[in-house]
Amino acid sequence: MTDPLARPPKKDPQVRTRVPTRPSHFRSRAALGIAASAAEGRFMLQVCGECRAVQYPPRDACAACLSIDLAWRDVSPLGRLIAETTVRTSTSIYFRERAPWRIGTVKLEAGPSVMAHLHGDLLPDADVRVVSVLDKSGQGVLFAVPDDATPNMEDDPQMREMTSDPKHRRVLITDARNENAPALAKALADAGASMIFVGEAESWRPYPHRGALAAIPNVDILPMDVTDTASVRELCGEIGGKTDILINNARFVRPGGILDRADVGFAREEMEVNYFGLLRLAQHFGPAMRGRGADGDNSAAAWVNILSVNAWANSPDYGLFSASNAAALSLSQNLRADLWDGGVRLLNVFTGPTEDEWHQPLPPPKVTPAAIARAMIDGLKGGLEDVFVGDVAKDLIDRWRAGPKILEREMMENRGASS
Amino acid sequence: MPRGAKRHPYDGIVAVAPATVPYQRFSKEAAHWWIARALKQSLDAASLSSRDVDGLIVSSFTLFPDSAVGLTQHLGLSPRWLDDIPMGGACGVVGLRRAARAVQSGDADVVACVAGDTNHVDSFRRMLSSFSRFAQDASYPYGSGGPNACFALLTDHYMKRFGARREDFGKICVAQRQNALRNPHAVMKTPLTMEQYIGARPISDPIALFDCVMPVAGAECFLVMREEDAKAEGIPFAYIRATIERHNAFPDDPIQMRGGWAVDIGELYAMAGLKPEDMQVVQTYDDYPVIVMMQFEDLGFCGKGEGPDFVRAHDLTIDGDFPHNTSGGQLSAGQAGAGGGYLGLTEAMRQVTGTAGPTQVTNARNALVSGFGMINFDRGLCSGAVILSGEGA
Numbered sequence: 001m002t003d004p005l006a007r008p009p010k011k012d013p014q015v016r017t018r019v020p021t022r023p024s025h026f027r028s029r030a031a032l033g034i035a036a037s038a039a040e041g042r043f044m045l046q047v048c049g050e051c052r053a054v055q056y057p058p059r060d061a062c063a064a065c066l067s068i069d070l071a072w073r074d075v076s077p078l079g080r081l082i083a084e085t086t087v088r089t090s091t092s093i094y095f096r097e098r099a100p101w102r103i104g105t106v107k108l109e110a111g112p113s114v115m116a117h118l119h120g121d122l123l124p125d126a127d128v129r130v131v132s133v134l135d136k137s138g139q140g141v142l143f144a145v146p147d148d149a150t151p152n153m154e155d156d157p158q159m160r161e162m163t164s165d166p167k168h169r170r171v172l173i174t175d176a177r178n179e180n181a182p183a184l185a186k187a188l189a190d191a192g193a194s195m196i197f198v199g200e201a202e203s204w205r206p207y208p209h210r211g212a213l214a215a216i217p218n219v220d221i222l223p224m225d226v227t228d229t230a231s232v233r234e235l236c237g238e239i240g241g242k243t244d245i246l247i248n249n250a251r252f253v254r255p256g257g258i259l260d261r262a263d264v265g266f267a268r269e270e271m272e273v274n275y276f277g278l279l280r281l282a283q284h285f286g287p288a289m290r291g292r293g294a295d296g297d298n299s300a301a302a303w304v305n306i307l308s309v310n311a312w313a314n315s316p317d318y319g320l321f322s323a324s325n326a327a328a329l330s331l332s333q334n335l336r337a338d339l340w341d342g343g344v345r346l347l348n349v350f351t352g353p354t355e356d357e358w359h360q361p362l363p364p365p366k367v368t369p370a371a372i373a374r375a376m377i378d379g380l381k382g383g384l385e386d387v388f389v390g391d392v393a394k395d396l397i398d399r400w401r402a403g404p405k406i407l408e409r410e411m412m413e414n415r416g417a418s419s
Numbered sequence: 420m421p422r423g424a425k426r427h428p429y430d431g432i433v434a435v436a437p438a439t440v441p442y443q444r445f446s447k448e449a450a451h452w453w454i455a456r457a458l459k460q461s462l463d464a465a466s467l468s469s470r471d472v473d474g475l476i477v478s479s480f481t482l483f484p485d486s487a488v489g490l491t492q493h494l495g496l497s498p499r500w501l502d503d504i505p506m507g508g509a510c511g512v513v514g515l516r517r518a519a520r521a522v523q524s525g526d527a528d529v530v531a532c533v534a535g536d537t538n539h540v541d542s543f544r545r546m547l548s549s550f551s552r553f554a555q556d557a558s559y560p561y562g563s564g565g566p567n568a569c570f571a572l573l574t575d576h577y578m579k580r581f582g583a584r585r586e587d588f589g590k591i592c593v594a595q596r597q598n599a600l601r602n603p604h605a606v607m608k609t610p611l612t613m614e615q616y617i618g619a620r621p622i623s624d625p626i627a628l629f630d631c632v633m634p635v636a637g638a639e640c641f642l643v644m645r646e647e648d649a650k651a652e653g654i655p656f657a658y659i660r661a662t663i664e665r666h667n668a669f670p671d672d673p674i675q676m677r678g679g680w681a682v683d684i685g686e687l688y689a690m691a692g693l694k695p696e697d698m699q700v701v702q703t704y705d706d707y708p709v710i711v712m713m714q715f716e717d718l719g720f721c722g723k724g725e726g727p728d729f730v731r732a733h734d735l736t737i738d739g740d741f742p743h744n745t746s747g748g749q750l751s752a753g754q755a756g757a758g759g760g761y762l763g764l765t766e767a768m769r770q771v772t773g774t775a776g777p778t779q780v781t782n783a784r785n786a787l788v789s790g791f792g793m794i795n796f797d798r799g800l801c802s803g804a805v806i807l808s809g810e811g812a
Binding site: 030086105114137 | 543544547553555556557558560561562563565568575576620621622623624625626670674796797
């Protein structure tokens with residue numbers, strides 16, 4: 001059984017913040033498939049298209065029949081732990097700082113044996129489930145966990161290195177005025193976040209859910225407007241050094257495509273919030289978070305953007321909003337690369353049409369704030385990079401992967417029918 | 420496809436002039452420096468000059484950016500036959516096989532086989548992180564314990580599966596240290612007790628400090644030539660009775676329990692016309708004691724899983740009933756990179772030619788030498804073995 005993680009002590013300002021180090025991030029191109037599946041929390045290995053042999057380590061040709069038709073497929077994650085060791089000396093600074101570190105050999109039901117990080121609750125010869133996760137280098141690794149959940153298993157020190165668990169972490173939600181703010185704050189409080197700062201623009205202007213938001217434990221509403229550089233700078237000066245997880249839920253949305261609008265007014269506001277807002281936040285909070293990626297149990301862990309899935313494929317009915325989200329998606333990739341060095345993860349939660357006033361005439365299914373909150377928590381606890389919430393978003397990304405050009409036609413044909 | 424023709428013996432081909440450049444823990448010199456010294460030492464022993472060398476085989480991890488080709492110009496050699504054998508602990512056996520056939524076929528008259536590496540303060544870490552593609556992708560990111568961690572997994576599995584105890588591995592290490600105390604070139608110069616072995620600092624459980632080789636700088640060399648030429652020079656020589664090599668054997672074993680020797684061992688003894696009990700001295704590849712135990716099994720001295728009992732039943736020291744790794748092996752003499760793949764071979768050549776000096780086993784006419792190398796991902800891929808014979812002492 002894992003010991004529950006204790007609340008981290010208050011930081012000693014005289015002690016140097018530990019500089020983030022990383023496990024080796026070098027991988028062959030084929031091996032990057034592990035990271036790609038880990039980013040979504042799937043367990044995939046290469047499977048030969050000709051002889052069905054499951055391959056590991058990732059490679060360029062089938063070791064059974066020499067076929068080069070090796071596709072990444074979901075395979076059984078079950079296996080048995082057949083050997084283990086506790087590494088006490090390492091040539092890597094990262095592991096040296098975290099030694100002793102436990103690894104093992106797992107014989108997978110799917111065929112090959114793999115080397116994996118081991119969860120502390122695993123006993124010798126245990127039946128295990130192997131998950132693909134991202135380590136602090138941002139690369140994919142395999143992690144063996146007990147097949148059945150154990151108490152506090154998310155608090156295992158090796159596991160917590162792979163995840164962005166909100167427990168005992170301090171969170172900033174950037175937009176109190178967004179209808180989803182109370183659901184996000186509530187989910188984070190339930191997940192054990194120790195402080196939940198919420199940025200509030202134009203405090204003089206009332207909004208219906210403020211009371212509910214303020215009533216959530218550990219919530220602290222502070223002034224910030226993502227369209228105002230000075231206000232972002234000011235809040236960052238106050239809490240930037242203790243923001244462990246940043247949830248960027250600021251969003252400006254209006255229906256309409258290019259020919260529905262007579263000027264660039266709304267488009268500019270969409271960019272101001274959805275694109276420049278993210279940029280302002282990143283320029284201020286990003287450096288502090290990157291520097292605190294190894295700062296103890298409440299180190300900086302993750303940056304979360306809540307984006308429209310139409311960042312991937314334009315929905316003409318919300319064409320300009322889609323465009324601003326496409327810009328934000330691209331910017332998020334830049335931010336992911338920048339945060340990489342610090343071991344801080346960037347998670348994008350992609351949603352379909354949401355249950356709010358600006359999507360009111362659209363037919364269901366629409367995504368509720370509670371569903372977004374659940375997806376965000378799952379993404380943080382799983383250490384993911386990409387989460388698709390709701391049937392519309394999942395369906396869209398499936399179609400995008402099958403063929404972006406075909407999807408573009410489908411989006412045009414569906415005009416007026418959905419988002 | 421049916422298995423090929425009967426193998427030709429190595430009649431008339433001999434190995435001579437084993438050279439060992441005394442090892443150092445760390446060196447500021449480059450691999451080229453170490454290799455040059457070993458080569459010179461072999462040539463001097465055979466009264467040859469570098470102009471007489473028309474074949475060259477090189478093994479080294481630290482020659483980069485050079486390979487065997489660069490060495491020819493660096494060392495002023497003009498060979499008509501050249502090979503570069505990147506097979507770590509199997510490079511000695513494999514090099515000897517290649518060289519013997521080259522001389523036998525007349526492609527070369529004298530092949531110099533040389534292996535060695537330098538050891539800078541940070542070179543071991545650098546080598547580990549880029550050792551192989553599979554290691555980079557699938558083992559190094561898991562704790563970066565290097566070969567210690569990989570062999571810890573094999574050891575853990577072997578102990579659980581076959582009932583080996585730490586004391587059994589300890590017996591191998593303690594015996595080798597006793598042997599090393601008689602080898603003036605050994606890096607380890609103080610006795611090792613079982614209590615010290617068991618109580619040593621843990622490195623990667625169940626492996627502790629004295630299960631691990633110490634990386635050092637050093638080089639080893641020998642020459643392969645025609646028997647008649649060796650006789651003409653009046654230098655001691657060893658006959659090559661039989662050889663085998665195998666790579667990536669038993670890929671379906673979920674974890675390594677045996678090496679490629681198990682595939683080919685019958686052929687080795689048949690080719691030599693000898694049996695395991697005919698070996699007066701055995702030099703196994705010993706980067707970790709678990710692989711020594713597997714070799715006792717796979718080389719036919721006992722059955723699979725009987726390694727622990729075999730070790731308990733025998734005295735592995737120079738004067739014991741099963742003289743093994745008489746120089747102290749890598750565990751006590753040090754691992755000079757690829758030179759580790761030559762250590763058993765040069766020592767066996769000295770043994771069967773009666774020139775081993777303080778480590779000499781009496782009446783050592785036949786020696787078995789095995790090599791093992793390249794933990795590409797989770798297991799050693801290369802294995803080889805050779806039987807050498809001589810007049811003994």
